[in-house]
Amino acid sequence: MADKASFAVLVLNQISKAGLERLPAGRYLTGKDLAEPDAILVRSADMHSMAIPASVLAIGRAGAGTNNIPVQALNARGVPVFNTPGANANAVKELVLAGMLMAARRLGAAQHFVAQLDGADGLDKAIEEGKKPFAGFELANQTLGVIGLGKVGCLVADAAIKLGMHVLGYDPDITVDAAWSLPSQVQRAASVEDVLRNAQLVTLHVPLVEATRHLVNADRLRLMRADGVLLNFSREGVADDAAVVAALDARRLGAYVCDFPNRAILRHPQVIAFPHLGASTREAEENCARMVADQLRDFLEHGNIRNAVNFPQVTMARESNWRVAIANSNVPNMLGQISTAMAQAGLNIHNMVNKSRGDMAYTLVDVDSAVDPSVLETIRAIDGVLAVRYLPVA
Numbered sequence: 001m002a003d004k005a006s007f008a009v010l011v012l013n014q015i016s017k018a019g020l021e022r023l024p025a026g027r028y029l030t031g032k033d034l035a036e037p038d039a040i041l042v043r044s045a046d047m048h049s050m051a052i053p054a055s056v057l058a059i060g061r062a063g064a065g066t067n068n069i070p071v072q073a074l075n076a077r078g079v080p081v082f083n084t085p086g087a088n089a090n091a092v093k094e095l096v097l098a099g100m101l102m103a104a105r106r107l108g109a110a111q112h113f114v115a116q117l118d119g120a121d122g123l124d125k126a127i128e129e130g131k132k133p134f135a136g137f138e139l140a141n142q143t144l145g146v147i148g149l150g151k152v153g154c155l156v157a158d159a160a161i162k163l164g165m166h167v168l169g170y171d172p173d174i175t176v177d178a179a180w181s182l183p184s185q186v187q188r189a190a191s192v193e194d195v196l197r198n199a200q201l202v203t204l205h206v207p208l209v210e211a212t213r214h215l216v217n218a219d220r221l222r223l224m225r226a227d228g229v230l231l232n233f234s235r236e237g238v239a240d241d242a243a244v245v246a247a248l249d250a251r252r253l254g255a256y257v258c259d260f261p262n263r264a265i266l267r268h269p270q271v272i273a274f275p276h277l278g279a280s281t282r283e284a285e286e287n288c289a290r291m292v293a294d295q296l297r298d299f300l301e302h303g304n305i306r307n308a309v310n311f312p313q314v315t316m317a318r319e320s321n322w323r324v325a326i327a328n329s330n331v332p333n334m335l336g337q338i339s340t341a342m343a344q345a346g347l348n349i350h351n352m353v354n355k356s357r358g359d360m361a362y363t364l365v366d367v368d369s370a371v372d373p374s375v376l377e378t379i380r381a382i383d384g385v386l387a388v389r390y391l392p393v394a
């Protein structure tokens with residue numbers, strides 16, 4: 001493990017230099033072979049099967065989805081999992097637009113047709129004759145259903161309105177900010193079924209959790225129009241791909257645009273698949289890397305928590321040189337026990353913030369003098385305390 005004034009950060013995926021540069025070399029050691037890291041930076045690497053070292057204090061996901069990270073197990077260790085809400089949303093929106101246009105105008109098949117022409121005499125005739133199967137439809141005046149109106153879904157809805165489409169949106173837990181960001185023309189759907197029944201194109205922008213696994217399944221696919229287009233830029237598993245292929249084969253669905261190829265959909269003529277490219281733009285990679293590095297650094301050095309998927313937002317400006325950060329279960333009398341332990345050690349609390357989210361609570365305490373290690377041990381021993389860190393200003 002790095003000494004007190006520095007931190008080791010294990011980097012599991014390619015993270016943009018723009019972000020790694022925010023972790024100054026004098027204080028941060030970054031690399032892919034660190035045995036006892038203080039933190040881990042990750043994109044889509046699967047961490048479920050990985051033994052996460054006991055030294056790890058935080059995980060930073062340079063992106064939105066955290067289904068590749070064992071968040072529940074990390075809760076029990078009091079380890080926050082940071083992500084970067086919105087930092088790659090524009091990149092995904094643009095690829096969704098590309099996917100809709102590719103499906104509507106049959107661009108993949110049309111390009112394939114041109115690529116296999118041999119350029120011999122009669123090329124013009126071959127082109128004019130051959131283009132007939134690729135006539136498509138225009139997006140303007142079509143209805144797009146957007147399931148999940150978070151950072152990506154709201155941008156997609158807005159872009160679709162600007163293209164002259166009608167938009168039907170569904171999100172039972174839409175945030176106030178997201179609702180404010182939506183154009184007034186977006187219609188509110190009552191259910192997933194409502195969207196599938198009434199939209200020609202349907203795009204999915206929900207996280208993969210147990211409640212959204214196979215959100216679009218065989219029964220629900222039957223509600224879609226036979227020439228309908230389903231777009232999945234959420235995650236593999238949000239749509240039941242076997243059921244999608246069955247619907248395509250039975251001509252009950254027109255096309256499937258998907259960012260998560262797998263054996264079920266590979267080489268299907270009505271599938272347009274990308275190799276998980278939604279966030280793969282220079283801009284998105286830089287945005288995500290910068291955002292996650294800044295959040296990780298603020299946590300490691302000051303205990304502040306911004307954009308953790310499993311912790312409340314907790315930030316407090318430094319007003320003294322001695323800070324203690326405590327993660328604990330959200331149960332009664334934790335604050336009382338923590339402040340009693342401090343008072344019994346003669347520590348005067350200068351400033352304090354405590355917030356909870358679900359089962360998790362987090363406390364930052366600034367005190368007026370240095371904290372003896374024995375006080376930290378006393379706090380660690382309190383039933384329900386998950387993690388304790390001492391963060392003196394060096």
Ligand SMILES: NC(=O)c1ccc[n+]([C@@H]2O[C@H](COP(=O)([O-])OP(=O)(O)OC[C@H]3O[C@@H](n4cnc5c(N)ncnc54)[C@H](O)[C@@H]3O)[C@@H](O)[C@H]2O)c1
Nearest residue numbers: 064065148149150151152171173205206207233234278279
């Ligand atoms: N293809 C890619 O490269 C790429 C890039 C970014 C995000 N994603 C995926 O897209 C997901 C969404 O990204 P985001 O940045 O918009 O996240 P977000 O957290 O801002 O939005 C997700 C929205 O889904 C809503 N939701 C959850 N369950 C729902 C349900 N059952 N029905 C309808 N809405 C539901 C939530 O209320 C939230 O508003 C991510 O979790 C990730 O899996 C993929």
Ligand SMILES: O=C(O)[C@H](O)COP(=O)(O)O
Nearest residue numbers: 043044062063064065279
């Ligand atoms: O959830 C996300 O942010 C995207 O799926 C991006 O994944 P990536 O960082 O592996 O490109």
